[in-house]
Amino acid sequence: MKILVADDHHIVRQGLLALIQTASIGTIIADVDSGEQAWQYIFNHEPDIAILDITMGEVSGLSVCQRIKARGLKTRVILLTMHNDIKVIDTALEAGAQGYLLKNDAFNSLIKAIRTVHAGRQYLSADNQSELQSYRTNKTDFDLTIREKEIIRHISLGQTNKQIGDTLHISAKTVDAHRTRVMKKLGFNKTAQLVRFAIEEGLSL
Amino acid sequence: MKILVADDHHIVRQGLLALIQTASIGTIIADVDSGEQAWQYIFNHEPDIAILDITMGEVSGLSVCQRIKARGLKTRVILLTMHNDIKVIDTALEAGAQGYLLKNDAFNSLIKAIRTVHAGRQYLSADNQSELQSYRTNKTDFDLTIREKEIIRHISLGQTNKQIGDTLHISAKTVDAHRTRVMKKLGFNKTAQLVRFAIEEGLSL
DNA sequence: GCCAGTATAGGGTAAATACCCTATACTCAG
DNA sequence: CTGAGTATAGGGTATTTACCCTATACTGGC
Numbered sequence: 001m002k003i004l005v006a007d008d009h010h011i012v013r014q015g016l017l018a019l020i021q022t023a024s025i026g027t028i029i030a031d032v033d034s035g036e037q038a039w040q041y042i043f044n045h046e047p048d049i050a051i052l053d054i055t056m057g058e059v060s061g062l063s064v065c066q067r068i069k070a071r072g073l074k075t076r077v078i079l080l081t082m083h084n085d086i087k088v089i090d091t092a093l094e095a096g097a098q099g100y101l102l103k104n105d106a107f108n109s110l111i112k113a114i115r116t117v118h119a120g121r122q123y124l125s126a127d128n129q130s131e132l133q134s135y136r137t138n139k140t141d142f143d144l145t146i147r148e149k150e151i152i153r154h155i156s157l158g159q160t161n162k163q164i165g166d167t168l169h170i171s172a173k174t175v176d177a178h179r180t181r182v183m184k185k186l187g188f189n190k191t192a193q194l195v196r197f198a199i200e201e202g203l204s205l
Numbered sequence: 206m207k208i209l210v211a212d213d214h215h216i217v218r219q220g221l222l223a224l225i226q227t228a229s230i231g232t233i234i235a236d237v238d239s240g241e242q243a244w245q246y247i248f249n250h251e252p253d254i255a256i257l258d259i260t261m262g263e264v265s266g267l268s269v270c271q272r273i274k275a276r277g278l279k280t281r282v283i284l285l286t287m288h289n290d291i292k293v294i295d296t297a298l299e300a301g302a303q304g305y306l307l308k309n310d311a312f313n314s315l316i317k318a319i320r321t322v323h324a325g326r327q328y329l330s331a332d333n334q335s336e337l338q339s340y341r342t343n344k345t346d347f348d349l350t351i352r353e354k355e356i357i358r359h360i361s362l363g364q365t366n367k368q369i370g371d372t373l374h375i376s377a378k379t380v381d382a383h384r385t386r387v388m389k390k391l392g393f394n395k396t397a398q399l400v401r402f403a404i405e406e407g408l409s410l
Numbered sequence: 411g412c413c414a415g416t417a418t419a420g421g422g423t424a425a426a427t428a429c430c431c432t433a434t435a436c437t438c439a440g
Numbered sequence: 441c442t443g444a445g446t447a448t449a450g451g452g453t454a455t456t457t458a459c460c461c462t463a464t465a466c467t468g469g470c
Contacts, residue, residue: 009307011285011315015220022223082214110216145446158398160426173449180429181446189428190456193363195400350416365456378419385459386416394458395426 001118002045005031006038006061007053007080016051016110025114035059039067042075049114051101054081054092058167060153062095066146069096076117088202089124095146099123142201143185149203151178155191156198206323207250210236211243211266212258212285221256221315230319240264244272247280254319256306259286274301281322304328349387354408356383360396361403 003020005028007013013031020028030041035056042050042064050068052061065077078099079092089100099117101109116123144152154164161179165172179194188194197203208225210233212218218236225233235246240261247255247269255273257266270282283304298305304322306315321328349357359369366384370377384399393399402408 011220011224011306012217014224015217018223019216019219147447156397156401158393158395158401160395162426170447171449173451174447176427176429177449178447179427183428188363190363190365191396191427192361192400195397196361196363196404199401199404352417367456375417376419378421379417381457381459382419383417384457388458396457 001025001049001114002027002029002047003114004029004038004041004045004047004050004075006033006035006050006056006064007031008033008056009053012053019110020114025111035061035064039064042068042073043071046073046075048074048076049078049118050075051078051080051110051114054079054088062092062153063150063168065092065095065097066150078113078117078123091149091203093122144182148178148182148185151175152182152194152198152203155179156195156203206230206232206254206319207252208233208319209243209246209250209252209255209280211238211240211255211261211269212236213238213261214258217258224315225319230316240266240269244269247273247278248276251278251280253279253281254283254323255280256283256285256315256319259284270302283318283322283328298327349390353383353387353390356380357387357399357403357408360384361400361408 003025005013005016005020007016010033013033017028017031029045029047032038032041033056035052036059038050038052038056038061039059041047050064052064054061061077061079065079068075068077076098077096078101079095079097080101081088081092082102092100099113099122101113101123113123150168151164154167159167161172161175164175168175182194183189186194186197188197208230210218210221210225212221215238218238222233222236235250235252237243237246238261240257241264243255243257243261243266244264246252255269257269259266266282266284270284273280273282281303282301283306284302285306304318304327306318306328318328355373356369359372364372366377366380369380373380387399388394391399391402393402
């Protein structure tokens with residue numbers, strides 16, 4: 001089993017590597033400290049498992065996850081985060097993640113998560129299963145596409161259309177188009193409203 | 206050398222333990238997952254080094270650090286955090302920490318930090334030394350005035366300078382002046398950042 | 411009584427936005 | 441196969457923001 005670990009916190013990353021090695025669960029092919037590097041590696045080598053931190057500067061683990069899904073790569077993703085927020089979990093799963101792990105989980109969970117996801121099943125940290133069910137049944141669907149949510153996320157982090165275009169490798173004009181469409185869908189006409197929405201809906205990571 | 210590790214993120218803690226063990230740098234006497242437990246241990250056993258996460262639920266690493274200083278215990282503290290915020294570093298050192306380490310530092314820094322602090326010297330992550338100097342010399346007070354907070358609140362609710370001016374019966378230009386001053390105080394240059402700040406600081410609504 | 415800080419507000423410029431339009435390409439459901 | 445929906449991106453314009461400047465008036469502290 002080949003595993004990629006991506007986390008911009010060096011200590012966390014080294015810790016993960018040490019844990020996976022002592023568990024003798026797989027061969028690590030790479031550890032990187034940015035979403036962009038993670039994507040390059042996954043695109044070129046298609047590891048079995050990619051353990052990605054959600055919050056990683058420019059390109060988040062969420063974005064990488066979306067790209068993997070879009071390209072139909074066989075790599076399965078376990079997203080790693082500090083926050084136990086049901087909205088974020090939902091976003092993560094919609095982005096195509098097979099696993100969701102909290103950093104304050106016991107390290108045994110990590111091994112269990114890797115085994116479960118590698119076997120093709122979904123792994124959720126703690127007992128978020130039932131909570132997720134109820135959240136999904138009565139969540140308001142704002143009909144935003146994955147791409148649109150991604151754009152909102154970048155906007156809420158204070159990036160300009162130009163900057164977002166650069167990180168996502170698309171034109172600033174396209175970002176503007178997405179932005180405008182989201183505004184229309186949500187009935188907004190100001191960045192401030194969009195940022196508030198993103199933060200409250202857990203899209204801002 | 207006896208070391209205590211306290212971090213509420215299990216994975217991070219396990220990682221730290223693994224790293225310290227492989228470096229054969231010290232005997233770990235305990236690893237705990239809360240500030241309260243950390244304090245109990247330090248008070249009873251006075252380890253040489255305590256590596257404390259700053260953000261740990263109820264009792265933060267900062268609090269534990271202050272207690273150690275107040276009691277005059279010989280335990281030296283290395284504070285651990287994710288955020289490279291000069292303000293936090295300043296607070297940490299004032300609280301009596303001898304070391305300040307970022308989670309995204311290379312793990313070699315951890316070993317170096319332990320050795321340096323154990324030798325009685327101060328260790329700061331990366332090259333925060335010079336940054337800290339300049340921060341302290343011209344320590345700007347980021348306190349916002351009542352009026353400024355009021356302006357931020359309206360901005361975070363999605364109003365334009367013109368609308369805010371109308372509501373508060375002042376010129377849009379004045380609103381702009383307040384806005385610019387706040388930006389400067391906080392080091393921002395985007396509305397999105399201001400909105401996020403307002404929401405997180407509870408200035409919104 | 412003066413100085414620092416705050417609130418007010420004007421002039422100006424460059425950047426970013428909001429939003430209108432068209433247009434191509436791709437996918438998926440009926 | 442066609443049409444709806446999405447993602448892409450260009451043109452264009454008006455508004456808004458971000459930030460530079462100056463300037464007046466009020467207040468509280470030393």
